[in-house]
Amino acid sequence: MDPASTSSAFSIEPQVPGEVKVRGNQLTFTPTERLARSTEYRVTLRADAASASGLKLQGDLSFKFITAGFLEVASTQPVHGATDVSADSTLTIAFNRLVVPLTGFAAQAALPQPLVITHTVEGKGQWVSTSLYRFSQSLSLITI
DSSP: OOHHHHHHHEEEESOOOEEEEEETTEEEEEESSOOOTTOEEEEEEOTTOBOTTSOBOSSOEEEEEEOOOOOOEEEEESOTTOOSOOTTOOEEEEESSOOSOOOOGGGGGGSOOOOOOSSOOOOEEEESSSSEEEEESSGGGOOO
16 A cells, blocks of 8 residues: 555544554554543545555445443342342342453452442352352352
8 A cells, every 4th residue: 555645545533643554555543542432433544545556445445433331230130229129139230341251160259349238248249251240148049
């Protein structure tokens, strides 16, 4: 690719400051600021980008992507504000994206425990998946 025409044909919306490098047939964009969370970006390479021999693209090329948002609790069981919940209920928290790596149950001790329980509760928690955590008074109550 011709570095001058290819670099000038590159754009990202919303605009992000950064550096465009063209080496051979590879274009690399390195932002100098963090991308915004939970934002859709559209990357375009206009048709006036040319090869080293002067051949132009047949048309504009573009793609879009969405950056990850903040970590959030997607749902809980029992649901927030539930009443008459059994004192020995299992608490289940589902997050909107992965929190921990996929591991075996033997490696659970090294993983973070995401709950803050304001009353004294005897029990144990475990990650059932990378984004699902369960807390129970007895691990035997947890079925997988």
